[in-house]
Amino acid sequence: MEKNDTLLYVQLAEQLINHIKDGVHPVGDRLPSVRALAKSEQVSIATVSAAYAILEEQGWAEARPKSGYFVKRAAVEPLSMPKKSRAKTSPRAVTVAELAMAVQRGAAASDGVVLSAAIPDLEFPIADIVKRTFTKLSRYPSSFGNGYDIPEGLLTLRQQIARRAVDAGLHISPDAIITTGGAQNAIAQALKALTQTGDIVAVESPCYFGLLQMIEGFGLKAIEIPTDPATGISVDALTLAMQRWPIKAILTIPAFSNPLGCIIPMEKKRLLIQLAQRYDVPIIEDDIYGDLQFEGRRSKALKSIDPDGRVLWCSSVSKTMDPHLRVGWIAPGRYYDEVLQQKFVSEISSPTLPQLVTAEVMKKGLYDRHLRHARATYHQRYIRLLELAREHFPESMRVSSAKGGLVAWFEMPRSVDATELYYMCREQDIHLAPGELFSVSGLYQNCFRLSFSNNWTPKREQAIAFIGSLLKKMV
Amino acid sequence: MEKNDTLLYVQLAEQLINHIKDGVHPVGDRLPSVRALAKSEQVSIATVSAAYAILEEQGWAEARPKSGYFVKRAAVEPLSMPKKSRAKTSPRAVTVAELAMAVQRGAAASDGVVLSAAIPDLEFPIADIVKRTFTKLSRYPSSFGNGYDIPEGLLTLRQQIARRAVDAGLHISPDAIITTGGAQNAIAQALKALTQTGDIVAVESPCYFGLLQMIEGFGLKAIEIPTDPATGISVDALTLAMQRWPIKAILTIPAFSNPLGCIIPMEKKRLLIQLAQRYDVPIIEDDIYGDLQFEGRRSKALKSIDPDGRVLWCSSVSKTMDPHLRVGWIAPGRYYDEVLQQKFVSEISSPTLPQLVTAEVMKKGLYDRHLRHARATYHQRYIRLLELAREHFPESMRVSSAKGGLVAWFEMPRSVDATELYYMCREQDIHLAPGELFSVSGLYQNCFRLSFSNNWTPKREQAIAFIGSLLKKMV
Ligand SMILES: Cc1ncc(COP(=O)(O)O)c(C=O)c1O
Ligand SMILES: Cc1ncc(COP(=O)(O)O)c(C=O)c1O
Numbered sequence: 026m027e028k029n030d031t032l033l034y035v036q037l038a039e040q041l042i043n044h045i046k047d048g049v050h051p052v053g054d055r056l057p058s059v060r061a062l063a064k065s066e067q068v069s070i071a072t073v074s075a076a077y078a079i080l081e082e083q084g085w086a087e088a089r090p091k092s093g094y095f096v097k098r099a100a101v102e103p104l105s106m107p108k109k110s111r112a113k114t115s116p117r118a119v120t121v122a123e124l125a126m127a128v129q130r131g132a133a134a135s136d137g138v139v140l141s142a143a144i145p146d147l148e149f150p151i152a153d154i155v156k157r158t159f160t161k162l163s164r165y166p167s168s169f170g171n172g173y174d175i176p177e178g179l180l181t182l183r184q185q186i187a188r189r190a191v192d193a194g195l196h197i198s199p200d201a202i203i204t205t206g207g208a209q210n211a212i213a214q215a216l217k218a219l220t221q222t223g224d225i226v227a228v229e230s231p232c233y234f235g236l237l238q239m240i241e242g243f244g245l246k247a248i249e250i251p252t253d254p255a256t257g258i259s260v261d262a263l264t265l266a267m268q269r270w271p272i273k274a275i276l277t278i279p280a281f282s283n284p285l286g287c288i289i290p291m292e293k294k295r296l297l298i299q300l301a302q303r304y305d306v307p308i309i310e311d312d313i314y315g316d317l318q319f320e321g322r323r324s325k326a327l328k329s330i331d332p333d334g335r336v337l338w339c340s341s342v343s344k345t346m347d348p349h350l351r352v353g354w355i356a357p358g359r360y361y362d363e364v365l366q367q368k369f370v371s372e373i374s375s376p377t378l379p380q381l382v383t384a385e386v387m388k389k390g391l392y393d394r395h396l397r398h399a400r401a402t403y404h405q406r407y408i409r410l411l412e413l414a415r416e417h418f419p420e421s422m423r424v425s426s427a428k429g430g431l432v433a434w435f436e437m438p439r440s441v442d443a444t445e446l447y448y449m450c451r452e453q454d455i456h457l458a459p460g461e462l463f464s465v466s467g468l469y470q471n472c473f474r475l476s477f478s479n480n481w482t483p484k485r486e487q488a489i490a491f492i493g494s495l496l497k498k499m500v
Numbered sequence: 501m502e503k504n505d506t507l508l509y510v511q512l513a514e515q516l517i518n519h520i521k522d523g524v525h526p527v528g529d530r531l532p533s534v535r536a537l538a539k540s541e542q543v544s545i546a547t548v549s550a551a552y553a554i555l556e557e558q559g560w561a562e563a564r565p566k567s568g569y570f571v572k573r574a575a576v577e578p579l580s581m582p583k584k585s586r587a588k589t590s591p592r593a594v595t596v597a598e599l600a601m602a603v604q605r606g607a608a609a610s611d612g613v614v615l616s617a618a619i620p621d622l623e624f625p626i627a628d629i630v631k632r633t634f635t636k637l638s639r640y641p642s643s644f645g646n647g648y649d650i651p652e653g654l655l656t657l658r659q660q661i662a663r664r665a666v667d668a669g670l671h672i673s674p675d676a677i678i679t680t681g682g683a684q685n686a687i688a689q690a691l692k693a694l695t696q697t698g699d700i701v702a703v704e705s706p707c708y709f710g711l712l713q714m715i716e717g718f719g720l721k722a723i724e725i726p727t728d729p730a731t732g733i734s735v736d737a738l739t740l741a742m743q744r745w746p747i748k749a750i751l752t753i754p755a756f757s758n759p760l761g762c763i764i765p766m767e768k769k770r771l772l773i774q775l776a777q778r779y780d781v782p783i784i785e786d787d788i789y790g791d792l793q794f795e796g797r798r799s800k801a802l803k804s805i806d807p808d809g810r811v812l813w814c815s816s817v818s819k820t821m822d823p824h825l826r827v828g829w830i831a832p833g834r835y836y837d838e839v840l841q842q843k844f845v846s847e848i849s850s851p852t853l854p855q856l857v858t859a860e861v862m863k864k865g866l867y868d869r870h871l872r873h874a875r876a877t878y879h880q881r882y883i884r885l886l887e888l889a890r891e892h893f894p895e896s897m898r899v900s901s902a903k904g905g906l907v908a909w910f911e912m913p914r915s916v917d918a919t920e921l922y923y924m925c926r927e928q929d930i931h932l933a934p935g936e937l938f939s940v941s942g943l944y945q946n947c948f949r950l951s952f953s954n955n956w957t958p959k960r961e962q963a964i965a966f967i968g969s970l971l972k973k974m975v
Contacts, residue, residue: 122841126651129844133650144647156638159853163634172619173823175608176601206681210847221719222697235848242845244696348648349852369601370717371846372685373710374608377824378634379851 033068034075034265035249035466041076042085045096056086056094075265082251082259122241124444125234125462137454138488140475141447143283143431145344146402148480151386151395155347158382165381174374176365178204178354182380185387186354193315194329195338197356203365204354204375208313209235211339211355213243214371215309216274218363219337220245224273227266229258231434231463231472233283236276236311240465247465248272254425254434257282257289260296267304274307279327281314284434284463284474286427288318294327301335307360312340313353314430316396319404334358342383344431345396351376352383400429403478407433410477413486417493419500431478436460436471441499443473449495455488508543509550509740510724510941516551517560520571531561531569550740554726557734597716599919600709600937612929613963615950616922618758618906620819621877623955626861626870630822633857640856649849651840653679653829657855660862661829668790669804670813672831678840679829679850683788683816684710686830688718689846690784690812691749693838695720699748702741704733706909706938706947708758711751711786715940722940723747729900729909732757732764735771742779749782754802756789759909759938759949761902763793769802776810782835787815788828789905791871794879809833817858819906820871826851827858875904878953882908885952888961892968894975906953911935911946916974918948924970930963 044050057065059073066073077094080086086094132142177183183199190197205211220226222244228236230249240247248270251262258277266272277297279289289297301308310327318324328338337360341353352375357364386392407427414424414435425434437443447459460472479485519525532540534548541548552569555561561569607617652658658674665672680686695701697719703711705724715722723745726737733752741747752772754764764772776783785802793799803813812835816828827850832839861867882902889899889910900909912918922934935947954960 126841126844129648129848130650132647133849135646139646142647147646159638160635163631163638171610171614171622172607172617173604173818175605206847206851209845213846217718235845238841239845242841243692343648348848351847351849351851366597366601366713366717369604370684370710370714371688372681372826373604373823374826376681376826376851376854378854 034072037076038079054096131456141456141458176369179380182384194325206351207353208341211353214367215337217367227275234462276309278311281430285425318429350379406477413489417490509547512551513554529571606931616931616933651844654855657859669800681826682828686814686828689842692842702750709937751784753786756905760900793904825854881952888964892965916946
């Protein structure tokens with residue numbers, strides 16, 4: 026997407042933030058009134074209001090009743106910055122799509138330290154259980170019926186998914202579920218069912234690059250909605266975006282957003298549903314990390330309070346069993362027929378044995394046992410990552426406060442170019458995910474995402490130290 | 501697609517054919533001149549020319565130099581007829597999409613006689629070999645690397661595909677190949693890479709319904725090009741269609757077209773390529789049955805004479821190993837980057853173990869050994885189907901002359917309603933594929949497709965007799 030596709034209000038917000046940072050508007054200063062700014066910038070009142078909503082959301086400004094907006098110290102370092110030119114020292118990706126693919130390839134091919142990919146620890150016993158179940162079921166004749174599996178997928182798997190969904194507050198029938206080739210594929214079927222070339226989809230910002238790449242690859246447009254690092258997507262900013270644009274679907278990761286790791290509180294979930302109802306748009310819920318909550322009871326899915334079937338609940342076992350299985354699912358609510366049709370025409374049916382194996386592991390209770398262990402372990406590893414980052418990274422760094430999942434988001438001072446950092450690390454066979462990937466409009470050049478799913482071996486700890494040494498030269 | 505989406509020239513051809521059949525124009529009669537007909541029907545000269553091209557193609561008329569078109573006896577019973585209304589006696593699919601899904605489901609769920617699906621015989625030794633290879637490789641650690649497979653798919657599989665492609669006259673590198681979830685999925689990635697909502701794709705007529713459903717499901721439009729039951733798609737009709745419409749891709753099954761079973765001769769393949777070059781459009785080659793030629797050396801793929809990378813070669817092992825594997829591939833030529841991107845965004849990567857198993861079976865030479873046996877066996881079973889049809893079906897039936905593959909196409913007199921036949925058979929747990937599925941414009945109501953891949957057990961032979969008894973009541 027070109028720069029000129031960026032929302033006007035995001036551009037305006039960026040400009041205001043830069044002014045604040047450059048001291049044009051010192052802390053405590055009254056910012057131009059909405060009306061005055063609309064006039065001077067030749068934009069609508071709504072655009073200015075949306076821009077101020079971003080400033081508020083990010084802690085740059087506060088509204089005082091009847092007196093307007095005032096500059097406030099930023100609660101977090103701002104996440105939007107202009108992209109800088111840089112000298113290229115080795116072959117580089119030219120587009121963000123190429124960079125995304127390069128990051129993916131790097132993770133698949135490397136024997137070094139992969140911190141770039143949200144991949145579960147495949148040394149957990151579950152990986153062996155999956156393999157042994159493959160061995161066992163490969164001989165079992167019913168895994169090979171007399172032809173193609175039905176398009177909605179293996180019934181035994183859908184039964185297990187429905188049984189386990191109760192944990193997420195979902196009471197759905199196996200008949201409401203369609204199996205897919207992973208969560209990525211579930212979301213792809215949803216988008217194909219809901220949109221046409223050129224349609225607009227609202228996403229969180231920063232947003233997992235696989236989803237941004239999908240939106241672009243399908244000829245759709247992403248609108249990036251400001252997202253609070255603690256409570257997720259801004260409903261106010263989303264409301265404004267809905268008012269102004271014909272948004273066809275909202276795509277959100279309410280539980281342990283990739284990359285922020287935050288969870289949307291129940292109250293905000295309700296507002297989100299109400300908003301979707303008001304504008305009659307569907308919500309695609311990517312719940313892939315829902316089962317990986319560090320502490321307490323598993324939070325309820327957005328789908329659990331879906332009043333009228335407008336939430337399409339998507340998930341997979343890629344983060345909790347093995348991504349090689351490529352087993353995921355979707356409960357598409359009222360869009361069931363359209364999604365099933367998309368799956369049917371795109372691939373007829375899913376491979377049978379991986380579905381059968383997944384169902385068996387769930388049925389035996391081995392999946393739930395694994396989760397109890399995995400949640401606690403990932404929590405500890407996240408804490409260790411924070412310790413390492415505090416030890417090695419520049420003091421000015423900020424890190425998101427993850428409540429679950431496999432990844433954490435780091436933000437550096439503006440002088441840091443995380444894409445440069447990515448290439449420098451890659452030369453040492455150390456892989457991280459540069460922030461540039463998580464935006465369609467050049468935001469987050471100073472950010473990166475690290476995964477903490479693997480055991481902190483000395484080699485991995487040294488990799489963090491190495492990243493830190495580079496960072497310290499960059500700040 | 502609605503009736504009014506049908507090409508004008510197809511409608512005009514249908515009308516002329518009906519006139520001939522109704523005796524308005526007896527054999528030997530001179531048909532109206534192109535100019536006169538254009539005037540009386542208020543259509544363009546090109547439309548009339550295209551309609552006459554269909555009449556010629558189907559043997560209804562012949563052109564005599566300088567004197568115009570003359571009625572000729574039809575070489576084959578015409579394949580295009582108006583759709584008739586019929587009394588519905590049990591719950592029925594309302595749309596063709598629903599009917600297609602119902603046929604698919606019927607095949608997956610039935611313990612009866614499935615003649616509706618192009619499914620290989622899973623009692624061949626290859627099915628057991630696949631299972632045993634699963635057992636063996638499920639323990640092999642390299643089947644589970646440290647994360648997701650790379651988007652282009654497992655290298656060992658791509659190597660085997662490249663090695664075997666030489667048989668089809670293709671000399672391609674493993675790096676030119678991308679693995680997919682079956683041939684359906686390969687074609688889906690190709691269409692997504694090449695088209696946008698609303699674009700037009702040229703297909704053979706009749707055309708495998710899975711492809712028509714895909715085109716519709718992706719919001720595209722299919723133009724049905726008249727197809728000769730012996731030599732495949734009419735290059736003349738395609739030329740006319742290309743002149744008149746902004747066709748974005750040609751989708752063809754050159755080897756053992758589903759449902760006709762015919763093969764495009766090499767000379768015509770060259771014309772097809774030249775035409776695609778002239779209009780600069782890509783050709784999607786569905787070569788899924790290429791390895792199942794009954795007799796002689798495997799014919800060369802269209803891709804083997806592709807001068808400039810415009811052919812996207814698609815295939816799978818669904819018809820030659822096991823459809824449950826969902827392993828296919830695409831060699832997308834110059835569209836490699838776009839197709840890879842589509843695969844990446846739609847599913848990240850393919851499941852690993854099925855790819856590994858497929859590669860191993862190919863590597864061991866077991867696949868080629870299986871093919872030698874399968875080709876001869878399917879040939880015999882096709883011959884037996886012809887015998888059974890001659891014994892039980894009405895004398896007025898016509899059947900395509902298949903040269904390979906798993907299916908044959910039957911055409912009945914106009915009085916037969918094959919969708920009605922489908923529902924009547926289904927009540928006896930006998931499944932066939934009604935002709936209606938193979939057109940987007942209501943053609944082929946009097947046709948159906950039968951698969952001959954399974955052993956002719958007494959039960960299956962009785963099913964043919966049962967179909968015959970119903971047909972005899974209908975003619
Ligand atoms: C938020 C999110 N959604 C979807 C996916 C894709 O998951 P799957 O492997 O199940 O396709 C990922 C994987 O990184 C992810 O982080
Ligand atoms: C002509 C044709 N193309 C594609 C397919 C789909 O094949 P796959 O199972 O490899 O997706 C079929 C299956 O019936 C077919 O007949």
